[in-house]
Amino acid sequence: MKASKRPSFSNMVFWTIVFFLFLPLLVLLLYSFNASRGGSFTSFSTIWYERLFLESPELWKAFGKSVIVALGSASAAAALGSLAAVGTSRFRFRGRGYVAAMSFMPMILPEIVVGVSLLVFFAAIGLKLGIATILIAHTTFNIPFVFLLVSARLEEFDSSVIEAARDLGASELQTLVRVILPMVAPGILSGWLTAVTLSLEDFVITFFVAGPGSTTLPLYIYSAIRFGVSPVINALSVVMVAGTVLLVYPSRRFLKAFASRA
Amino acid sequence: MRQRNFGPIYALPQGLWLTVFFAAPLGIIVAYSFLAKGLYGGVVPQFSLAAWHTLGSPILLSVALRTLIVSIVATAITILIALPAGYSIARSRNQPMRLFLIIVPFWTNFLVRVYAWISILGAEGFLNDLLRAIGIIDSPVQFLYNQTAVVVVLVYMYLPYAILPLFSTIDKFDFTLLEAARDLGASKFDAIVRVLLPNIKGGIVTAVLFTFIPIFGAYAVPLLVGGKDSYMLGNIIADQVTKTRNWPLASSISMAVTLIAALGSLAFLWGSRRPSPALVVDSAEDQGLVGPDTANAGSRRGIS
Numbered sequence: 001m002k003a004s005k006r007p008s009f010s011n012m013v014f015w016t017i018v019f020f021l022f023l024p025l026l027v028l029l030l031y032s033f034n035a036s037r038g039g040s041f042t043s044f045s046t047i048w049y050e051r052l053f054l055e056s057p058e059l060w061k062a063f064g065k066s067v068i069v070a071l072g073s074a075s076a077a078a079a080l081g082s083l084a085a086v087g088t089s090r091f092r093f094r095g096r097g098y099v100a101a102m103s104f105m106p107m108i109l110p111e112i113v114v115g116v117s118l119l120v121f122f123a124a125i126g127l128k129l130g131i132a133t134i135l136i137a138h139t140t141f142n143i144p145f146v147f148l149l150v151s152a153r154l155e156e157f158d159s160s161v162i163e164a165a166r167d168l169g170a171s172e173l174q175t176l177v178r179v180i181l182p183m184v185a186p187g188i189l190s191g192w193l194t195a196v197t198l199s200l201e202d203f204v205i206t207f208f209v210a211g212p213g214s215t216t217l218p219l220y221i222y223s224a225i226r227f228g229v230s231p232v233i234n235a236l237s238v239v240m241v242a243g244t245v246l247l248v249y250p251s252r253r254f255l256k257a258f259a260s261r262a
Numbered sequence: 263m264r265q266r267n268f269g270p271i272y273a274l275p276q277g278l279w280l281t282v283f284f285a286a287p288l289g290i291i292v293a294y295s296f297l298a299k300g301l302y303g304g305v306v307p308q309f310s311l312a313a314w315h316t317l318g319s320p321i322l323l324s325v326a327l328r329t330l331i332v333s334i335v336a337t338a339i340t341i342l343i344a345l346p347a348g349y350s351i352a353r354s355r356n357q358p359m360r361l362f363l364i365i366v367p368f369w370t371n372f373l374v375r376v377y378a379w380i381s382i383l384g385a386e387g388f389l390n391d392l393l394r395a396i397g398i399i400d401s402p403v404q405f406l407y408n409q410t411a412v413v414v415v416l417v418y419m420y421l422p423y424a425i426l427p428l429f430s431t432i433d434k435f436d437f438t439l440l441e442a443a444r445d446l447g448a449s450k451f452d453a454i455v456r457v458l459l460p461n462i463k464g465g466i467v468t469a470v471l472f473t474f475i476p477i478f479g480a481y482a483v484p485l486l487v488g489g490k491d492s493y494m495l496g497n498i499i500a501d502q503v504t505k506t507r508n509w510p511l512a513s514s515i516s517m518a519v520t521l522i523a524a525l526g527s528l529a530f531l532w533g534s535r536r537p538s539p540a541l542v543v544d545s546a547e548d549q550g551l552v553g554p555d556t557a558n559a560g561s562r563r564g565i566s
Contacts, residue, residue: 080275080279110520116512120291147276208503221374234381
């Protein structure tokens with residue numbers, strides 16, 4: 001398909017970028033099979049994978065915490081964001097503008113400001129830093145994405161269906177559960193998935209609101225990078241990239257929707 | 263509307279959540295920046311402009327200037343290479359595959375990617391191995407811990423943020439306009455600059471904001487691949503919070519970062535014709551899981 005066209009400037013740029021984007025990942029792959037610790041490649045070995053899976057309990061504990069935080073905060077954000085999206089798109093009321101504006105702000109503000117302000121806030125109200133504060137912080141930065149995606153989904157729909165349900169005697173709760181939610185389910189799902197991804201990924205905000213004993217995976221990787229490079233991180237990276245590929249590849253036809261959202 | 267207004271009930275939980283965990287913390291930051299710093303961290307309830315005075319000190323001003331320059335340079339490079347990339351994806355017959363290639367690195371953990379760059383640029387890294395193997399250098403060269411490394415890694419990190427909105431706007435562009443311009447005698451370059459670019463202004467604005475704001479608040483990248491001379495405002499904030507424990511100063515710098523990022527964005531929005539809220543809605547239209555039939559239909563919407 002591509003061969004039929006002569007290489008254009010934009011295509012050359014595209015493939016150069018793909019090379020640029022993948023180069024670091026290929027280097028990680030290469031070094032993850034390096035027998036020696038750091039430095040140049042010496043000989044092939046799978047020792048770092050063995051260490052990763054068999055001798056890294058701290059790492060897996062951090063991974064577990066990350067998963068708990070991601071699922072918890074994404075679900076909380078999905079609940080709050082979806083309801084607010086339904087409310088602001090269907091009704092006019094006092095404070096609607098405030099809620100809508102506030103729903104964008106955490107997404108626009110630089111991460112470090114969100115992190116520092118939450119840290120100062122938690123200190124001011126005397127909440128001890130730990131899993132709870134991480135959950136609160138992640139829910140806060142996840143809300144905008146769910147809100148945006150569900151709002152967009154609601155806009156696409158014919159609201160007369162909702163009015164019809166109400167006219168035919170459905171209560172507000174029945175309308176919500178049996179008409180609106182099924183309608184916006186894809187929006188909620190993609191918002192939830194985005195939130196899970198962002199939460200698993202977040203380092204900067206988590207760095208500020210985490211306390212001792214609440215190390216998430218990004219925090220674990222950070223300390224591994226800062227205090228002595230361990231090739232186990234190479235192996236972990238390869239496993240994570242492979243996981244991403246396996247997860248994304250089957251759903252690549254939906255990537256366009258993802259791209260339009262970004 | 264004869265039915266009850268349920269809007270406030272729906273919006274209340276999120277409204278409360280964001281008021282308590284987003285607006286209130288920002289309010290505290292504003293207040294703290296006007297208080298005196300406590301001896302062992304925290305603040306003492308006493309009005310003081312010390313934090314704002316320190317903000318105007320030569321050291322902080324030079325860091326602020328450097329942060330601004332690094333952000334502008336990195337954003338400009340990012341946009342310049344993202345434009346042709348977005349264009350090539352939009353014109354491609356295999357859009358999902360090309361998007362996949364851009365998104366996989368983007369969905370790889372942020373720190374893992376920074377770490378990968380350390381493995382490439384470090385004195386014992388891949389680039390050194392390569393250059394030594396070819397015989398260009400004999401002794402290791404340190405490519406890390408300088409300004410260039412920071413810019414390269416920042417561009418790497420935020421490139422997909424720029425490519426995706428550019429792609430989705432270019433994809434909606436009616437390419438027959440380009441052909442018309444060519445037919446009317448415009449050169450290829452002219453047609454792109456005077457027909458394509460004005461029509462995808464929305465995407466360019468989104469892409470600039472999505473790269474400039476996070477880069478301006480960058481913290482982890484300069485910390486891990488930069489040296490002492492590549493410190494950015496984000497690093498100063500973090501140091502004030504965790505090491506020096508001067509919370510009023512951390513607060514005033516945070517406010518400055520927010521204001522500069524906001525003003526810069528507003529100025530940019532104002533300078534470009536289409537305001538951003540329209541963009542957000544526009545690009546949000548395709549959201550949700552669009553069915554496979556629309557995934558490949560490029561010209562679904564004529565109006566841009």
